[in-house]
Amino acid sequence: MSSDAPVRSDAPNAEAALLVRLQAGDDAAFEELVRENAPRMLAVARRFVADENEAQDILQEAFLSAFRGIQRFEGGSKISTWLHRIVVNAALMRLRKKKRRREVQVDELLPGFLEDGHLASIPKGWPAADQRLEQEDTRAKIRGLIDELPESYRSVLLLRDIEEFSTQDAAHILEITPGAVKTRLHRARQALRALIEQELANET
């Protein structure tokens, strides 16, 4: 939800005007804020939790925390960017309280190497332009595979590759070092690659 908003020359002024009304406690301004941003924010929440009720709870928590924080918001970023981060934080907070799901072992999905640095076995991969990857049932399975990653890896993958936060911002949100973000992202992608490979191999 970063750069797809239409660019209008009066957009910064409109934002500033909306912010003034929000900070003055104008009911109509809050309704505008919610109607404008809720669809994208709910889509974000749904990416973090599978359960629809839970996603809706996250949306509500996010807006309540935004309402509480509106007086301190200084307009240094776009309102939508600010809300994006708030809903991601609300989702992560919820995930931290949750029981562990069934998770794969990331280490077991990374390629092995021989002493001399060669690959111990050739990864099977899948054909270029594999038609199966366009099919809805395969895509639904891939969504399920992402959910099998351990939460600490899945969160990094979602923040970096899907929500498109920078390494620095993801590190800040997750309260880990940028180095840890980089390492976990690389391992998460490799693990997901191997899971997709297994999934496609099972189909044939």
Added chain:
Amino acid sequence: MGKAKLTCREFVEFLDDYVADEQSGDVRATFEKHIAKCPPCADYVRTYQETIELGKCVCRDGEGAPGDVPEQLIDAILQARRSQ
């Protein structure tokens, strides 16, 4: 990593910098040389990149149509603000 020859282990370890295009020109050239000579790594980098793209697409399938947020939820949120 300034040396000309790269092992598959090193290739895979620093693959993320390669796909993000965050390497200096000579390091990148070393990676490209490895890809040209090593089919398994060439295949690995392709499927790694496809994995990133697939992750993006499948997570965004059917995303956020405006009518998607139930009206009661919007009301509940606005109601909760007034009683905050």
